[in-house]
Amino acid sequence: MKKIVFLLLAVLCVSFLSGCEDKNKEGGKTAEKRKAEGVTGDALVISTLGDASGLIYNITSDSASHEVSQYIYNGLVKFDKNLNIIGDLAESWEISDDSKTITFKLKKNVKWHDGEPFTADDVEFTYKFMIDNSTPTSYDADFRLVTGFQVIDPYTVRISYAEPFAPALLSWSMAVIPKHLLEGKEAAKSSLMRSPVGTGMYRFKEWKSGESITLEANEDYFDGRPNLDRLIFRIIPDLNTTFMELLNGSVDIMGLTPTQWVKQTDTALFTNSYDKYTYLAPSYAYIGYNMKNPLFEDKRIRQALTYATPKQEIIDGILFGEGVPAHGPYKPGTLWYNDNVKKYEYSPEKAKQLLAEAGWADSDGDGILDKDGKQFSFTLMTNQGNSVRTKIAETVQQNWSKIGIKVEIRVLEWASFINEYIDKGKFDAVVMGWNIVQDPDPYDVWHSSKCGPKMLNFICYSNPEVDQLIDDGRHTMNPQERKKYYDRFQEILAEDQPYTFLYVPNALVALSKRFREVDPAPAGITYNLEEWYVPAGEQKYRFEK
Amino acid sequence: MARKRVINKAKGNILFLAGAAIVAFFVFVAVFAPLIATHDPAHIDFNSVLLPPSSVYYFGTDELGRDIFSRVVYGTRISLFVGFVAVGISVMIGTVLGLISGYFGGFTDMIVMRFVDIMLCFPSFFLILAVIAFLNPSVFNVMAVIGLTSWMGVTRLVRAEVMSVRTRDYITAARIQGISTAKILFKHIFPNVFTPIFITATLGIAGAILTESALSFLGLGVQPPVPSWGNILTAGKDNILFAWWLSFFPGIAIFITVLGYNLLGEGLRDVLDPKE
Numbered sequence: 001m002k003k004i005v006f007l008l009l010a011v012l013c014v015s016f017l018s019g020c021e022d023k024n025k026e027g028g029k030t031a032e033k034r035k036a037e038g039v040t041g042d043a044l045v046i047s048t049l050g051d052a053s054g055l056i057y058n059i060t061s062d063s064a065s066h067e068v069s070q071y072i073y074n075g076l077v078k079f080d081k082n083l084n085i086i087g088d089l090a091e092s093w094e095i096s097d098d099s100k101t102i103t104f105k106l107k108k109n110v111k112w113h114d115g116e117p118f119t120a121d122d123v124e125f126t127y128k129f130m131i132d133n134s135t136p137t138s139y140d141a142d143f144r145l146v147t148g149f150q151v152i153d154p155y156t157v158r159i160s161y162a163e164p165f166a167p168a169l170l171s172w173s174m175a176v177i178p179k180h181l182l183e184g185k186e187a188a189k190s191s192l193m194r195s196p197v198g199t200g201m202y203r204f205k206e207w208k209s210g211e212s213i214t215l216e217a218n219e220d221y222f223d224g225r226p227n228l229d230r231l232i233f234r235i236i237p238d239l240n241t242t243f244m245e246l247l248n249g250s251v252d253i254m255g256l257t258p259t260q261w262v263k264q265t266d267t268a269l270f271t272n273s274y275d276k277y278t279y280l281a282p283s284y285a286y287i288g289y290n291m292k293n294p295l296f297e298d299k300r301i302r303q304a305l306t307y308a309t310p311k312q313e314i315i316d317g318i319l320f321g322e323g324v325p326a327h328g329p330y331k332p333g334t335l336w337y338n339d340n341v342k343k344y345e346y347s348p349e350k351a352k353q354l355l356a357e358a359g360w361a362d363s364d365g366d367g368i369l370d371k372d373g374k375q376f377s378f379t380l381m382t383n384q385g386n387s388v389r390t391k392i393a394e395t396v397q398q399n400w401s402k403i404g405i406k407v408e409i410r411v412l413e414w415a416s417f418i419n420e421y422i423d424k425g426k427f428d429a430v431v432m433g434w435n436i437v438q439d440p441d442p443y444d445v446w447h448s449s450k451c452g453p454k455m456l457n458f459i460c461y462s463n464p465e466v467d468q469l470i471d472d473g474r475h476t477m478n479p480q481e482r483k484k485y486y487d488r489f490q491e492i493l494a495e496d497q498p499y500t501f502l503y504v505p506n507a508l509v510a511l512s513k514r515f516r517e518v519d520p521a522p523a524g525i526t527y528n529l530e531e532w533y534v535p536a537g538e539q540k541y542r543f544e545k
Numbered sequence: 546m547a548r549k550r551v552i553n554k555a556k557g558n559i560l561f562l563a564g565a566a567i568v569a570f571f572v573f574v575a576v577f578a579p580l581i582a583t584h585d586p587a588h589i590d591f592n593s594v595l596l597p598p599s600s601v602y603y604f605g606t607d608e609l610g611r612d613i614f615s616r617v618v619y620g621t622r623i624s625l626f627v628g629f630v631a632v633g634i635s636v637m638i639g640t641v642l643g644l645i646s647g648y649f650g651g652f653t654d655m656i657v658m659r660f661v662d663i664m665l666c667f668p669s670f671f672l673i674l675a676v677i678a679f680l681n682p683s684v685f686n687v688m689a690v691i692g693l694t695s696w697m698g699v700t701r702l703v704r705a706e707v708m709s710v711r712t713r714d715y716i717t718a719a720r721i722q723g724i725s726t727a728k729i730l731f732k733h734i735f736p737n738v739f740t741p742i743f744i745t746a747t748l749g750i751a752g753a754i755l756t757e758s759a760l761s762f763l764g765l766g767v768q769p770p771v772p773s774w775g776n777i778l779t780a781g782k783d784n785i786l787f788a789w790w791l792s793f794f795p796g797i798a799i800f801i802t803v804l805g806y807n808l809l810g811e812g813l814r815d816v817l818d819p820k821e
Contacts, residue, residue, distance in 0.1 A: 240782065240783060240785070240786075257783070259608065259783065259784060263595070263784075263787050263788075264786060264787060313591055316591060317589075317591030317594060317609070317610070318608075318609075384764045385764075387608075387779075387780070387783060390769055391608060391609055393769065394587075394589065394609060394769050394770045395589055395609065397770060398587065398588070398589050398770075408768075409768055409769050409770065410681065410682070410768055411682070411764055411768060411769065412681065412682075413678055413765075416678060416681075
């Protein structure tokens with residue numbers, strides 16, 4: 001489901017529970033066996049930093065809402081543990097030879113949480129809902145490219161596009177919502193925002209605002225009931241408090257900060273009860289330059305800034321080594337990642353040389369470069385509440401001052417940072433992060449048409465060749481051919497340096513030892529959550545049936 | 546002689562002496578910060594991250610390997626600077642409004658005092674938070690906002706004092722001689738209200754320092770990498786379980802400074818009180 005890049009998740013940066021939609025099927029049999037042995041029960045207590053804004057997946061975009069609602073709904077397709085697309089509500093699908101039509105066969109034994117059967121009408125309703133102009137969703141773009149939607153029978157739908165659209169199949173991982181409850185109603189004001197009805201493996205139980213959200217196992221789930229009786233999402237707005245709660249046993253899983261991971265987990269209190277899991281997180285941190293600011297117009301300037309940024313030192317010093325340097329917007333080790341791009345090793349000398357070529361020199365001897373009587377100085381902004389970003393800002397400030405660039409840091413409250421500065425283009429440079437989504441289509445963040453208020457190419461990067469490559473990549477179904485476009489795209493980005501790509505961090509997850517069948521994979525750690533179980537003797541929570 | 550009496554009283558007043566000593570100490574530290582600090586307070590060194598106090602780093606180091614001792618020393622400057630300027634602003638506004646209100650009375654007084662009442666209605670820290678969020682954080686804004694939201698007490702105090710002296714014979718005499726109102730206010734009335742203003746200001750500095758620390762702690766005050774006691778404490782909060790020195794030293798610095806100004810204020814009140 002997680003198709004669009006979530007701004008908010010990027011804020012939280014500690015992105016654990018990453019690959020959200022993957023409920024693997026292969027383990028279904030073992031799960032059933034375990035059910036027979038009577039190991040269902042217990043609950044997983046998950047911490048989130050913020051309260052959900054609502055529980056209809058399609059019209060919320062904050063990570064807290066999605067973290068909860070991903071278990072309540074299903075899409076037509078989903079990822080397996082290795083990020084292959086597999087059926088979810090769809091039994092199977094067929095893509096026509098010209099790649100313009102997808103025909104989905106739907107599963108027949110699926111029921112909504114209120115007992116109504118799930119049919120093709122719900123899928124059609126979801127499609128119409130997504131393209132309705134009155135629907136407040138950020139995920140409509142992919143669905144607007146659909147040119148024909150046909151319900152062939154209650155369990156078959158055919159969807160056509162004007163031209164081949166590579167992200168098409170994956171776009172149908174969007175949550176399917178119940179027609180019988182939402183038709184003719186205003187979704188954002190519907191009671192389903194607070195007490196949702198889906199088809200997912202957990203059903204909604206209780207929501208205490210600002211405190212917790214509880215889901216309980218869906219006994220009638222088409223893929224078999226999950227082993228854990230409940231998922232309890234506790235809202236704890238501070239990571240230090242969360243960590244204390246974890247040590248206290250009142251939270252079972254959390255994403256640790258690098259400092260917590262390195263300095264606070266070698267106590268018996270921790271190691272007796274918790275396991276640590278680490279894997280490359282699907283996100284990256286970067287410094288973005290406002291391309292509309294004449295200061296950053298010349299690519300040599302941006303290259304110089306990257307040369308003067310000690311990526312490895314930032315990883316070692318601030319992340320305690322828990323990450324790898326980033327050179328582009330894709331995750332290292334995935335199909336789409338191109339390792340053969342220009343890399344900028346830390347070199348203040350090269351930076352100085354490039355700046356000199358671009359005409360910047362310290363002519364008045366004050367230690368700051370100038371050109372045409374203007375000093376090379378700008379403001380580097382970031383958001384509050386993420387001390388890693390502030391530390392990055394302070395580190396690059398020191399490093400850039402060594403090459404004669406004066407930087408002032410401003411740390412702003414998130415809402416005003418986004419609304420007043422990012423959306424209005426009133427910034428010089430920012431330290432931020434993006435989540436790396438599974439589909440490689442970089443349209444939203446890098447296409448020049450996406451520069452504008454509330455759009456994601458907020459730095460207004462514009463390169464006609466990149467635009468062409470992105471367009472070509474979208475309309476090519478063959479992954480190998482697609483990769484060629486994206487490889488070239490990454491080469492150009494590396495040359496242009498509209499961002500200084502900093503690093504891809506490790507997800508640092510602490511999880512209670514009582515959970516079994518935990519198996520981190522490229523899809524994240526919770527992809528097989530329905531198979532997790534707690535042996536009868538170790539169960540902590542009991543619930544009346 | 547009055548002056549001699551004051552000095553004698555000061556010598557015997559423990560509160561005053563202790564407060565004055567603490568304040569003098571921190572003023573000294575602020576003025577000579579570059580000589581006292583052992584390291585560059587902004588210098589990042591990833592080879593010495595989160596080290597406990599030692600003979601090299603007296604107060605230990607923070608998450609970026611910066612010397613806490615030097616940061617606390619330089620933070621003294623910010624704290625005192627903000628304290629003095631913010632209180633300066635509030636005393637100026639408060640005094641002028643208080644003089645006008647108390648001297649003219651009647652309708653003018655009503656307007657000024659109602660304005661004071663309105664300002665006092667706002668929970669002051671919340672007001673400061675809201676204004677800073679609007680203006681964006683910086684040392685200048687913090688000083689201005691604290692100053693502009695804390696003058697009401699001074700106004701009331703000055704007004705009360707002025708009302709008690711304005712009907713005295715020497716004021717009437719001055720007025721009869723045709724001396725201008727401004728001159729009467731500042732030359733003849735102001736010296737009479739100076740003492741209470743001075744005491745209030747001293748106590749106000751303590752409050753301003755605390756407010757600045759709180760704002761910086763919340764990330765709304767002084768911007769990094771400038772060290773302020775409040776933002777050193779913020780880093781301390783994230784590491785409090787295993788790096789106590791990050792919270793302890795700036796915390797102690799805030800505590801002692803605020804204590805110092807409070808003692809000094811209380812002491813001054815005793816010393817300058819003409820009764821007894």
